[in-house]
Amino acid sequence: MFNRDNSITEYKLDDYSGRKTLDVGNDYHVEDSMIHKLMIPMTFEDETIQIAAIYVGELSEIATDTVIMYCHGNADHMDFYWPRQKLYANLGGKYRYGVLMIDYPGYGLSEGTPTEANMYASVNAGLKWLKTQGLTSDRLILFGFSLGTAPTCEVAGNASTYALAPGKFILEAPFASSDVLVQDAALLAMPASYFVNVKVDNAEEIKKATAPFLWIHGEADSYLSIHTHGEVVFGAYPLATKTAVRVPGGDHENTPFVMGYANYLESILNFITN
């Protein structure tokens, strides 16, 4: 079901030769001393497994500064998304914000087998780790891309059941629900339960969210239509504290590139700081 890759034995980051989400060049370089590769324990259904995580930034500043927790998409593992983590580590200046990324169970070096429920649990494990480092909810920015919009909406909409509640949250290329994925492909109004055994419903979960919300979506997203997915999610958020960034020509993965990395980061920075 999940499009993971757990064939790697280590995270190579800049030295990774496989496919990557973006090529951000050397402008967004991150020094090795700021890269912290972690294994975070996660207990789910009476079993404890280790979740691989990468934190970029000064660990000592987690207790005092704002941190972005990035929930990546469905492809491969953290090496694939490493360029995005570097981008966010340069948001508003180098290491202005610490950035935590995890691999969901079964992805990369994370143990376990991926399911919808333990994907949420793994994000909570990351939040617990941040909390033990001194992070408080008001300084948490939760950022989900594609598949990662599912745990982001889940946490934002059910904040009291998670270790931390986001002070703000960002969805890039969100999908509305399993039903929409199926119905877009089938043309008919058939239930997702005919085809999938996950019940992700971001458009429903986001109705319960109260934190300010930024939506970024490529208008040419060839995988998750901005109309049937993004607009539905954005429209379902019930409060006025929402901001939309539509990216003309942006496809599913390349929105930061199409916007221009500087413009992309500026949009996010404006949302976080204003």
Add this chain to the structure above:
Amino acid sequence: MKHLFFLALIGLIVSCAPTRFVKPLEHKQHALTGSFGGALTNVPGVAVIPIPHSSLGYGYGLKKNTTVYGSWYTTAAVFGVFQMDAGMTQSIWKDSANRMGVTVSPGVNFMVDVFEHNARVWPQLDANYYFDYKKWTKEKSNGLSKNKSNSFYVGFTNWFELQSTRAHGVDQKNHIIFSPQIGHLFERNKWNFTLEVKFLAPYASNKDIVVDYVSPFGSKGALGTFFGCTYKL
């Protein structure tokens, strides 16, 4: 995110079977049917493959020009979905030489899953024109003869969506899913074999979705390929 939710069955469900009966069975004739095939999809790292719908069915020649039938979808069953269709094939015109004709097949499709017990019904209407370009009788040594024919056919399938809204209260815009088709029928004494190509919803965009359909019309519709067989009892 790509392919997170991709299961073998997802896709244009209107692509799940070929025409059940292009021609009616003989009066009071029983037949067993089987089919395999579906919309062609590009599965990255694998190949371009048809979505592997399969079904088993039964037909009966209710009258000289009327056959009733029903089918159960076996691939769907593997994924916890009970799917069946039922309908009738009615001959509405034949030429005097009995070499060509037109049939219509109204029917209904029903699906329910074992997980959430979601049930749906879709009416269906097929129509086909067939032409026997080769027809012959083979005499056997025991004095019996076997009638054989090869036929081309062309027609269309319509599925009708009765729901007015789709997920999240969004208007359901596609209420008729129209798909033209061409096929070839090998009609033998005991067996019939059908090869069919459907141009599935050739007017509808196939972009911005989780399934990578293959279509001769580029960003519109999908191409479906099917094999069907009938064993006459």
